[in-house]
Amino acid sequence: MNYDRILNPAVTSMPPSGIRKFFDIAAEMEDCISLGVGEPDFVTPWDIREAAIKSLKDGMTCYTGNAGLPELRDLICRYYKERFGVFYTRAECLVTVGASEAIDLAMRALVSPGDEVLIPAPSYVSYMPCVTLAGGVPVAVPTTSANGFKMTAEAVKPLITPRTKAIILTYPNNPTGGIMTREDLLALSKAFEGTDIIVVTDEIYAELTYSGTHASFGALPGMWDRTVTISGFSKAFAMTGWRLGYALAPEPILDQMLKIHQFTMLCAPIMAQYAGIEALKNGFDTNFEEVRKMRREYNRRRNYLVRQFNSMGLTCFEPFGAFYVFPCIRSTGLTSEEFCNELLYGKRVAVVPGGAFGDTGEGFIRCSYAYSMDHLIEACRRISEFIAERHAKSEDYVHVI
Amino acid sequence: MNRSFAAEILDILAQDSRTSAAIIAQMLNSTEEAVLAEIARMEKENILLRYTTIVNEELTEDKETIHALIEVKVTPQYLQGYDAIADMISRYPEVRACYLMSGAYDFMVLVDGPTLRDVSRFVTEKLSVLNGVTSTGTHFVLKKYKDNHVVMPKGSDDRRQVITP
Numbered sequence: 001m002n003y004d005r006i007l008n009p010a011v012t013s014m015p016p017s018g019i020r021k022f023f024d025i026a027a028e029m030e031d032c033i034s035l036g037v038g039e040p041d042f043v044t045p046w047d048i049r050e051a052a053i054k055s056l057k058d059g060m061t062c063y064t065g066n067a068g069l070p071e072l073r074d075l076i077c078r079y080y081k082e083r084f085g086v087f088y089t090r091a092e093c094l095v096t097v098g099a100s101e102a103i104d105l106a107m108r109a110l111v112s113p114g115d116e117v118l119i120p121a122p123s124y125v126s127y128m129p130c131v132t133l134a135g136g137v138p139v140a141v142p143t144t145s146a147n148g149f150k151m152t153a154e155a156v157k158p159l160i161t162p163r164t165k166a167i168i169l170t171y172p173n174n175p176t177g178g179i180m181t182r183e184d185l186l187a188l189s190k191a192f193e194g195t196d197i198i199v200v201t202d203e204i205y206a207e208l209t210y211s212g213t214h215a216s217f218g219a220l221p222g223m224w225d226r227t228v229t230i231s232g233f234s235k236a237f238a239m240t241g242w243r244l245g246y247a248l249a250p251e252p253i254l255d256q257m258l259k260i261h262q263f264t265m266l267c268a269p270i271m272a273q274y275a276g277i278e279a280l281k282n283g284f285d286t287n288f289e290e291v292r293k294m295r296r297e298y299n300r301r302r303n304y305l306v307r308q309f310n311s312m313g314l315t316c317f318e319p320f321g322a323f324y325v326f327p328c329i330r331s332t333g334l335t336s337e338e339f340c341n342e343l344l345y346g347k348r349v350a351v352v353p354g355g356a357f358g359d360t361g362e363g364f365i366r367c368s369y370a371y372s373m374d375h376l377i378e379a380c381r382r383i384s385e386f387i388a389e390r391h392a393k394s395e396d397y398v399h400v401i
Numbered sequence: 402m403n404r405s406f407a408a409e410i411l412d413i414l415a416q417d418s419r420t421s422a423a424i425i426a427q428m429l430n431s432t433e434e435a436v437l438a439e440i441a442r443m444e445k446e447n448i449l450l451r452y453t454t455i456v457n458e459e460l461t462e463d464k465e466t467i468h469a470l471i472e473v474k475v476t477p478q479y480l481q482g483y484d485a486i487a488d489m490i491s492r493y494p495e496v497r498a499c500y501l502m503s504g505a506y507d508f509m510v511l512v513d514g515p516t517l518r519d520v521s522r523f524v525t526e527k528l529s530v531l532n533g534v535t536s537t538g539t540h541f542v543l544k545k546y547k548d549n550h551v552v553m554p555k556g557s558d559d560r561r562q563v564i565t566p
């Protein structure tokens with residue numbers, strides 16, 4: 001059988017995630033230290049795990065309503081109101097299988113064939129494929145370390161065409177750790193005046209903001225109507241494996257997303273939903289003490305890692321969100337892929353090449369600090385050894401000439 | 402950050418008391434000198450008393466130490482309340498910790514000894530005959546599952562894939 005002729009070219013032409021290759025090598029390597037993980041090193045807090053166990057014991061093994069448990073949706077609305085000042089009602093809230101599903105739903109509900117979607121670059125790996133699979137055309141909005149990888153009205157405006165359907169905002173950002181303040185968002189929002197562009201904002205790292213509190217796009221004056229807010233429990237509550245996220249949007253948009261969800265996913269897993277209820281309830285009761293503790297830990301490691309990279313000569317802008325630092329490796333004369341390869345084979349440290357997150361990520365590497373301090377200290381020791389040995393080599397080279 | 406510099410340092414040392422001042426400084430965006438000065442101040446003011454270890458005693462080669470928790474009821478003394486008795490109990494080297502408690506008894510005394518007999522003798526010959534002590538109840542520790550936030554035995558518990566998006 002000629003499978004190439006059978007399979008959907010939109011899928012076969014899609015490159016696999018650039019992360020995959022390194023994963024396969026690093027996973028096999030002994031004594032390999034990884035800074036490559038995009039998820040918390042904390043285990044889900046015990047009371048949340050217990051709530052899921054209880055739901056199983058109580059025989060909660062059935063489907064829920066398509067949109068999710070009403071109690072959970074109410075809690076999510078309360079959470080967004082109290083934490084970020086954006087107002088949604090239960091009918092404007094859909095519980096999904098991770099933020100990942102919500103991103104896919106938003107694209108499928110919004111994009112008609114040929115529609116363009118603006119995506120910051122570098123950014124998380126899923127947006128482009130989701131746009132492409134929905135028949136749309138992803139348009140990269142380059143961002144640079146010089147302005148903290150923020151999206152600006154100046155960068156966005158020239159890329160807006162009559163076919164621009166939506167723009168994806170994703171701050172705090174994976175892989176750069178960049179954030180956008182309320183002022184930054186206000187300035188950006190000017191680019192949408194007089195257009196019907198929908199802003200899809202992925203705020204999964206909102207709780208991991210280390211300077212001030214996260215600014216949510218839907219809270220800006222006049223922007224609510226054009227905003228689809230996406231988030232989830234993975235990062236804030238250390239619940240990546242539970243697959244629990246949500247979308248918040250005006251009913252006309254959300255109802256269409258709900259239809260797709262209804263036919264393709266039916267509902268999010270019920271035990272995960274009960275766990276989510278506990279995460280938020282307990283959060284409100286304790287003023288989100290667990291989340292604050294994690295943030296405090298991350299912040300210390302962030303400080304440490306930024307200082308380490310800068311002192312190695314890998315300049316690193318200060319990332320105020322998520323759990324990534326994104327140092328520039330151009331001073332080594334290597335491409336980011338070469339750097340990652342040599343570091344992996346030479347020193348057994350796995351980091352992710354910036355190029356995996358779009359062309360503008362080239363020249364950078366993504367290092368996660370979702371690891372214990374001991375782990376980070378050892379990784380930094382190996383990386384600085386690697387840099388020092390490279391410098392020594394290039395000096396020898398100069399002598400020979 | 403709304404916590405004090407001192408609280409941040411204590412928090413880091415509580416997790417690993419061997420964390421160097423240089424590393425602490427980098428974690429807190431400070432300088433090594435400032436961290437060393439703050440630690441010295443806390444040592445001088447008896448805030449930071451000692452840097453210690455958490456040992457999985459089941460894996461040590463030497464004989465295990467016996468631990469007991471002892472509930473002690475006392476008659477508080479005129480003018481001195483509980484302090485005088487607590488001071489006497491605390492002076493025994495066998496006593497690892499001594500807490501004044503709310504509830505059915507007055508002191509919780511943690512005692513360590515090389516054998517069951519040593520601990521029993523300490524209780525019967527030294528503790529229960531102290532002036533003011535009216536009764537004791539001894540509980541021997543059979544197994545430690547968790548100590549100072551460390552669940553035992555501690556293995557690698559990172560179950561994540563090596564690289565994830």
Ligand SMILES: Cc1ncc(COP(=O)(O)O)c(C=O)c1O
Pocket residue numbers: 038097098099100101124170173174202204231232233234240243244245566
């Ligand atoms: C920016 C961003 N959005 C979404 C996701 C996926 O989140 P979820 O686990 O909720 O599907 C990730 C995961 O790494 C992410 O980095």
